[in-house]
Structures are given as structure tokens and as C-alpha cells.
Amino acid sequence: MASKSQRQHLIERILAERSVSDHGELVELLAAEGVEASQASVSRDLDELGAVKLRAGGQTVYAIPEIATQRAVPLETLRRVCGDWVVDAQHSQNLVVLTTPPGSAHVVASAIDRSDSDDVLGTVAGDDTILVVAAPHTTGEAVAEHFRELAGL
């Protein structure tokens, strides 16, 4: 069985190269690449990939928005990254300090940056420390708690 992520990458590539108008067609194209999947799985995949249905001149076509491929890190991924690398999460005022193993800070910060949460204005990463600036509408405390939850701390 092909892995879920492999299938989803393949879907991304297929959508970038061809026009796909419905789930059934995508199921067939996947099968042509040797990947078996049901319409139900395709539906879930498109949802998880953030795919949208475009209508251009009577034709409907699925596509993955730039914003989805360029930025969005799924919450599930952010959770894994934080679980793997975030050792501690403290806060002071609207600033959250995340601690990671030495040298790992920028990996985590990059994932956070790409997760485009409304609660985070931005991050700055050192070697084993990340400063996370909480947005005005929330608090450092709440954001720190959020990261502790993500990291399983």
C-alpha cells in the first residue's frame, strides 16, 4: 500500500499537471499510477490538502491554492514537530519562549511560521530558543499553553 502522504503528494502533482473534474476521475488517475484509493479517501485527501473546486467556463477543476502549498503546515504536522522538538514553553507578557534541543530551533520556528496561526505574529529563532510574538487579541500565556498542548508538555 502506498502511504497516505505519498498518495497526497501524487494528488498534488496530478492536479498541477492535469484538469481533474471530479473524485472519480482522480481515483482513476491514481490507479493509473499504481495507487489504489477509494472516492472516500480522495475526498478526505482533497480536504486535508486544502483543495478548491474552480469553475472556468462550465468546466470544474480541482486545484490546490498557492497559499496551501506555499505556507500551510497542517496542524497535525505542527503537532508532530512540536512534540519532537519543543522541550519547554514559557511566557512573559505577550512573548513566548520555546526551548528546543540545541540547534533545532529554526526547524520548529519554520514550521510555526508556515502554520499561519492568527495567534502568532511571528517568530525569531536562535540555536535552541524561539521567541514567539503573540498577537494582540490573545496573550502570551494562552499561546504558551497552546504550544505546551501541541508538544504534549
Place this chain on the structure above:
Amino acid sequence: MASKSQRQHLIERILAERSVSDHGELVELLAAEGVEASQASVSRDLDELGAVKLRAGGQTVYAIPEIATQRAVPLETLRRVCGDWVVDAQHSQNLVVLTTPPGSAHVVASAIDRSDSDDVLGTVAGDDTILVVAAPHTTGEAVAEHFRELAGL
């Protein structure tokens, strides 16, 4: 239940702070922090964390080598990172070109750098492309195939 990664981070912290001479002691220290775990789990954790048993003057003490905390990314983690972000892996001579979604290259390259494989001399990451230099004793083809396997491609 505390997550596995939480428990393992806690073990790292405990070992950094105190002298732990056997699994049973570590089980107790974990319990004192509110984390229940059996000796079997502790054994597996220490293995996965790359812990070593040091002997200093009759005393035996567990520790996690610098190389483990600073560099080693577990194969399992590298597999997840590649599965999530590596879209393609091609090679030419001893160079492997990995393709990722835009902006994600450095996340993957960082994980590869920290996985200290003997087969990889080093990486250079752009925006959506990583150059991986294969070591002399192997080939770009073999390394590319390795990454395809990791990524589920």
C-alpha cells in the same frame, strides 16, 4: 497518559540533571513527575534516545551523548519529514536533487543534516530544492533511491 515524546523529553531532562543508575530508578523519577511507565518502556526509550551507560568510579550513570541531543534525528523522524515534504528525488553523478513544496527545503535539509548518515556529506538548501552530496563510498543513485524510499515515492 503522557505522550511518548513527552516522556522521552522528560527522561532527557532527568538524565541531564541527576545521576540515574538503573531503569528502576528512572521509573521512580518519572513517577515522581507524574509520568507512569514500565521498565520495558524505559528500556525502549533509552534505546531510542541513544542513551549510553557510563561508568565513573564504580558508579554507573545513564547519559545522552552530545551527539545524540545535538545532531541525531531518529530515522523515524527523518522518514516523517521526508514523507511530508519531499516531492521528488533525482540524481546526477554523486549529487542528489530533492524537491519540496516552495519554502520547505531548509526544513528538510536541516533534518537530513542532523541525521548524520554516513552516505551524505552535506546539503545545501534553496527555496524548494535541496542538493545532497553523496559520500564517495556510495552513489547519488543509491542515495536518491534511499530518499525516495524514505518519502514513500
Place this chain on the structure above:
DNA sequence: CATAAATATTCATTTATGTGAATAATTATG
């Protein structure tokens, strides 16, 4: 607005992962 087509969701099942108890294997010690 009725009907067909397409898509999302539920449910049951499979598969993968994590776990502790028991035990095997290893390592230390007299």
C-alpha cells in the same frame, strides 16, 4: 423545484503503534 450527479460522512474493519507483564538474554560481582 424535482431529479441526478457529485461530494462528505458514518460505520465497521483493518493496520500500525505503543504498552506492560513475563521472560530471555546480558552484564556485573563474589
Place this chain on the structure above:
DNA sequence: CATAATTATTCACATAAATGAATATTTATG
């Protein structure tokens, strides 16, 4: 080298994630 202490592994089980078939829901179309 025998024995005790420690550590790794096996096994059975629990939990979570992924999946397809069936079905409910939504969307398009005459």
C-alpha cells in the same frame, strides 16, 4: 564460573489512525 542484578525482547493486548463500502448530504441541472 556461578549467581544475582540488570536490561532487552517477546507476547498479548489496548489504542489510535487509516480505509472502503454504504449512505447521507450537498450541489448542479433541466
